[in-house]
Amino acid sequence: HSIEEFIALIKHCDLLISPDTSAVHIAAAFEKKLIALFNDYPDNYAKFRTANPNANIIMPRGTTNINQIPPELIINEIEKQLFSLKDNK
DSSP: OOHHHHHHHHHTOSEEEEESSHHHHHHHHTTOEEEEEOOSOHHHHHHHOOOOTTEEEEOOSSSSOGGGSOHHHHHHHHHHHHHHHHHTO
């Protein structure tokens, strides 16, 4: 698959959930609803965070491992975003 196909997929999604990768920045370009999982590196976050007004950034507390983000936190945010999408349709 090509980067063009990847971009087209993101362009047509209603909500993207992704670790801090190129997908976050592509979604930001389209101002897509976004749940981004970032490592807790303040310098990297300051340099590379998304300016997407529709992004919600989730970071682990006290560790740099995104695997330490409580699943309930992510699930709650997904439910909130999906509920918001449903209300807007």
